[in-house]
Amino acid sequence: MSLVITGYTATSALGCGVECIQGSILGNHSGLRKNDFPGCDLETWIGRVSALETTLLPRHLEHLDSRNNRLTWLGLQQDGFLASVFELIDRIGVDRIGVVMATSTSSIGRTEEAYMHLDDSGLFPAKYCQPEVHNLHSPGIFVAEATGLTGPSLTISTACSSSAKVFATASRWINHGLVDAVLVGGIDSLCLSILYGFNSLELLSPGPCRPFDIRRDGISIGEAAGFALLVRKDLAPEAEFELLGYGESSDAYHMSHPHPEGKGAVLAMEQSLKRADLSASSIEYINLHGTASKANDLVESYALSQLFPTQTLASSTKGWTGHTLGAAGILETVMTLESMKHGLLPGTLNCEHPDPEFKFPILTENTQKPIRIAMMNSFGFGGNNASLIFGRLDD
Amino acid sequence: MTDLDIVGIGIWSPFFPDWPAFCDGINNGNWQSDAPLQPGLIPPRERRRAPQSVKMAVEVLDQACSMASVNPASAATVFSSAMGDMQITDYLCRVLVAPPRLVSPTRFHNSVHNATTGYWSITRNSHAPTSAISALSYSASMAFLEAAVQATEEDLPVLMVSQEMAAPAALGAICPSVNPISLALLLSKPGLFSAALATFRFGIQRKSADWPALHPDLDEPFKGNFGSGLLPLLAAIASTSSVPSNVPASFEFPLSKDACLTVSLKDRENVGAQL
Numbered sequence: 112m113s114l115v116i117t118g119y120t121a122t123s124a125l126g127c128g129v130e131c132i133q134g135s136i137l138g139n140h141s142g143l144r145k146n147d148f149p150g151c152d153l154e155t156w157i158g159r160v161s162a163l164e165t166t167l168l169p170r171h172l173e174h175l176d177s178r179n180n181r182l183t184w185l186g187l188q189q190d191g192f193l194a195s196v197f198e199l200i201d202r203i204g205v206d207r208i209g210v211v212m213a214t215s216t217s218s219i220g221r222t223e224e225a226y227m228h229l230d231d232s233g234l235f236p237a238k239y240c241q242p243e244v245h246n247l248h249s250p251g252i253f254v255a256e257a258t259g260l261t262g263p264s265l266t267i268s269t270a271c272s273s274s275a276k277v278f279a280t281a282s283r284w285i286n287h288g289l290v291d292a293v294l295v296g297g298i299d300s301l302c303l304s305i306l307y308g309f310n311s312l313e314l315l316s317p318g319p320c321r322p323f324d325i326r327r328d329g330i331s332i333g334e335a336a337g338f339a340l341l342v343r344k345d346l347a348p349e350a351e352f353e354l355l356g357y358g359e360s361s362d363a364y365h366m367s368h369p370h371p372e373g374k375g376a377v378l379a380m381e382q383s384l385k386r387a388d389l390s391a392s393s394i395e396y397i398n399l400h401g402t403a404s405k406a407n408d409l410v411e412s413y414a415l416s417q418l419f420p421t422q423t424l425a426s427s428t429k430g431w432t433g434h435t436l437g438a439a440g441i442l443e444t445v446m447t448l449e450s451m452k453h454g455l456l457p458g459t460l461n462c463e464h465p466d467p468e469f470k471f472p473i474l475t476e477n478t479q480k481p482i483r484i485a486m487m488n489s490f491g492f493g494g495n496n497a498s499l500i501f502g503r504l505d506d
Numbered sequence: 507m508t509d510l511d512i513v514g515i516g517i518w519s520p521f522f523p524d525w526p527a528f529c530d531g532i533n534n535g536n537w538q539s540d541a542p543l544q545p546g547l548i549p550p551r552e553r554r555r556a557p558q559s560v561k562m563a564v565e566v567l568d569q570a571c572s573m574a575s576v577n578p579a580s581a582a583t584v585f586s587s588a589m590g591d592m593q594i595t596d597y598l599c600r601v602l603v604a605p606p607r608l609v610s611p612t613r614f615h616n617s618v619h620n621a622t623t624g625y626w627s628i629t630r631n632s633h634a635p636t637s638a639i640s641a642l643s644y645s646a647s648m649a650f651l652e653a654a655v656q657a658t659e660e661d662l663p664v665l666m667v668s669q670e671m672a673a674p675a676a677l678g679a680i681c682p683s684v685n686p687i688s689l690a691l692l693l694s695k696p697g698l699f700s701a702a703l704a705t706f707r708f709g710i711q712r713k714s715a716d717w718p719a720l721h722p723d724l725d726e727p728f729k730g731n732f733g734s735g736l737l738p739l740l741a742a743i744a745s746t747s748s749v750p751s752n753v754p755a756s757f758e759f760p761l762s763k764d765a766c767l768t769v770s771l772k773d774r775e776n777v778g779a780q781l
Contacts, residue, residue, distance in 0.1 A: 152605075206712055206765070215618065219595065226599035226676065235679050242680040246589050247619055247640035255762075263710070263761055265641040265648045268590070268619035276637060280652065283659045287508075289651075289710060303602040308614035359635035361627035367615040378633055492615055493624025495636060 114282055114341050115350035115504070118195035120186065121337035121445035123432045124158030128189035132449050136457045136477060141431050143319045143331050151306050155315040158333025158433025159301060160185070172257060177221035177244050179214070179300040180253045186298065186336030187257060195340060196258050199292055203346065209290040210264035211280050212250035213273035213297035215437030215491075217266070220302035221245065250298050254338075262290045268437065270491030271400070272359075273297055274337065275440030278499055279357040281341045291346060296338035297441040305332055305436065312367060320403035320434070321461040322427035323412070323473045327403045333433025337441035352448050355389065355484070355500040358382030362494025369406055369490060373414030376400075376488065379496040380418055383486065387500045391418045394500070395482040396456050398447045399473075400490045401427020402434050403461075407490065409468060416470035426474040430460030440489040444499060447487045451503045454481040508658050508709070509772070511702035514576060514665075514692035515740060516569030518543060518562060519685060521727060524569055529744040537723060547629050555612065556625065558686070559591035563622035563667050564629060566690035570665060574692050574699055579632035581663040581692065582656060583623050586649030587670055588642045588732035589681050590619045596674040622667070634662070645670075646735035647759035647767045653693055654708050663694035670733030682730035689736060704743050705772045715758035715766035735759060742771060 120128060124142025125135045135142065143156045166185045168176055187193050199208060225239035239245075243252050251266040267273050267280065274297025281293035299305075309315050309332060316329035341354060360382065362375035369376070384391060397419070400411055408427075415425060428446050435442050450456050458476040465473050487499045515525050522528040523541035531537040545565035548556055556564075563585060571578045589595070594617045601609055618624070623636035641648035646668040653666035669688035673681040696705060718738040720728055728734035739757055756770040 219598075222595065223599050223602050227603050229676060233676055235676065240679055243642065245677070245680045246642050248588065248642040248645070251640075252642065261762060261764055263648065263651065263765065264644075265639045265652065267637060267639050269623075269636070269638050270618040270620060279635075280637070283655050287655045287659055289655065303607065304598045304609075304614075304617070307602060307607045307609045308598070308611075308617065311609040311611040311614050313611075359637075361623070361633050361636050363627045363631045363633055365628065366621065366624050375633060491620070492618045493620040493636075494627060495620055495624065 113344035114285060114354045115344045115347050116352040116354065117340045117342050117347045117350050118192050119339040119445050119448055120190035120192040121335060121442045122160060122186040122189055123335035123435060123442055124160060124333050125431060127162055127185065129445065129449055132446055133453060135431055136455060139460060141319060141460055143433055148301050148306065151303060153306055153310050153315065154317050156319045156331045157301060158331060160334055174241065175244055175253050177218035177249065179218045179220060179249060179298055182300045182334060182336045183250055183253050183298045184257065186338060192338055196294060199340060203291050205259055205261045207262060207291045208260050209262040209281065209284050209293040210251050210255050210260050211277045211293050211295050212254055212266045213277050213437050214250045214266060214268055215270050215273060215299050216302055216305055217247045218244045218249040219304050220300060223303050254294065254296065258294065260294060269495040270493060271436050271439055272489040272491035272495045272497040273437040273440065275487065275489035275497035275499055276359060278341065278354055279359055282354065282357060285343055292340060292342040294338065295341055297438040298336040299435055299437040300334040301332065314404055316403060319461055320429055322401040322403040322429050322459050323408050323465055323469065324462045325464045325466040327405065327408060330402045330404055331433040333435040335432060335435035335438040335442040337438055337445050339441065339444065351504055353502050353504055355502045356383040356387030358386065358498045360496045362496065364494050367492050369410040370494065371410065373410045375494055375496040376411060376414035376490055377417050379498040383498040383500050389500065392420050393484055394419065394423055394486050396450060396485040397423060397425040398443045398487045399425055399427045400488045401429055403429060412469040412471040421472055424456055424474045424478065426457055426459045428457050440497065444487050447485050447501060451482055451485055454479055456480055509696055509705055509707050510654055510657055510693050511696050511699065512691055512704045512706065513694050513699040513702050514570035514574030515703060516566030516690035517740065518565050519687040525573065528740065531723065532721060532741050532744040533746050535723065557591050557594055557616045557621065558671060560622050560625045562669055562686060562688040564626055566667060566688045567626050567665055570690040570692045576663060576692060578630040579634060581665050582634045583626060583636040583665045584649050584653040585622045585638040585667045586640065586645040588640050588645045589670065591617065592671050592673055592677055596676060643732055644761050645732050647761050650736060651761065651767050657693045657695060661695065663692055663698065665690055665692050668733050668736050670731055683732060685727045687728060687731060687733045689740060707770045707772060709768050710761065711766050711768055712764065713766060714764050715760045717760060718757055739769060
């Protein structure tokens, strides 16, 4: 069954909504800044959403307050996205639309705060007793409550592949007839666990990350919220984009290092090509995982070399946004759809000298080129991989 | 509505370390009180370092695959837990209260929700898809639904895990889980494996439902536990008493305030009696 995308939006360090994405890419303007996250003195750069500091939840959602849920709320307001959700609700009903969210750390920032304020008996003070916030499903609960959707709802948390996998789950739900549409999305916000955690693994770059550059020395952590409406094609004949394929796999190698030959990455890409019934040569552009960690970029370029002809254009956008972890899949999906819409392929910001060890050429400069079929990769800890293929429909 | 087989079951808690022990409890009232957790699949040296969430999940996944004689590398996995590894969450939040905020790198990479399926795929050398989800109080029913839909749509066996750890003191007020529990079901399309424990039909209904009552002996230790919701289904499969005198063969598991998952057991082997 064909599935189409009728609305999408993303908010990241580049700003709120998709217009900021185009502007930043055209101007080669990164959203990364020197770390100024409160309570964190690490020497690194971060992709912080500036507007988040003045975002408050409406009264009816205040009981769900957390930085992550504020980012979710801010993200839902952009690009007329909520209006397209309500329009779809009017047509097919609140119970025929599922909610599949993704996150790596959910609202743990709020839990960290609660631990800083434990009472004398070692328990959460009343203000922090929010059972619907301190858990991994907090994004799904918030989105269902903010939109009124009553279809099945869950939150996927498979580290950095989370919000690519939402498209796989949503496809199965729609194909099975559980629902006719799914609101998919991913949200991750800056928190101490992530900053100090990645620091402990020595994976943070002291400067802005440089994906695929020979001098790359680690990742820059970012925060983002992104959403899309995946709908049965017969319900949305005017849609601009369709989901052509998805692939999911496991490395079966190591908890935090990718498989040296990129086995899981290759399997995920192969599976998405097979589902889309496409040859590798028909993929015109790939938005890479490209975190700027030593290992990821080397392995990903090797994985590409096993499948794609070298003229396939491929870049990482993490130099603009940072690595937004559980939100990376949806943010980079939205960036990929925008690339197809405007015919502007982003280069790999901060990649000045591509590592000569790479087996596959990386697109370093922005390139104007109309394309119809693109792939998006997300790989995560635990060796969890996902690959998606999107197509632009005829105008 | 779709038919699927349950071809393997794994279960662990301090009261029943495996499926035979669970059947013994259901049929004879013989419950243990302090059963150890020693997943044979994880080498002893690794076992000390592996977090409890991983040990629980790997143990029940291994049990389910062994029962079905299924090569684990052929099955996808859907892991579910409302709260994830609460011991690691508790550790991270305590370390981060004040400088120097030195986080253990091993505990950090084990903090991802999919550490369970990551270890499982590494231990079994499985490249099959794995997912890790939460739906808070509906985690067990949503994981069952997710796995059943995947098994139906993608024509491959799917392992599902419903798990919750005991909440550390500070998290007690927001999570009602007092005792740890993990259970795994291996679901597949009928006919893929000869020995099905039960065949069932599943679907969604637009109506509210309460969680089915737990076995009286299990009510006190597991009431309100986010990982215990499917125990009545397992109890029905384990029970040797005749159907339908005291065991319902049809279940409604809540998915939200106004929807539920229906699971109707069509036929089942008298599993408990064979053990």
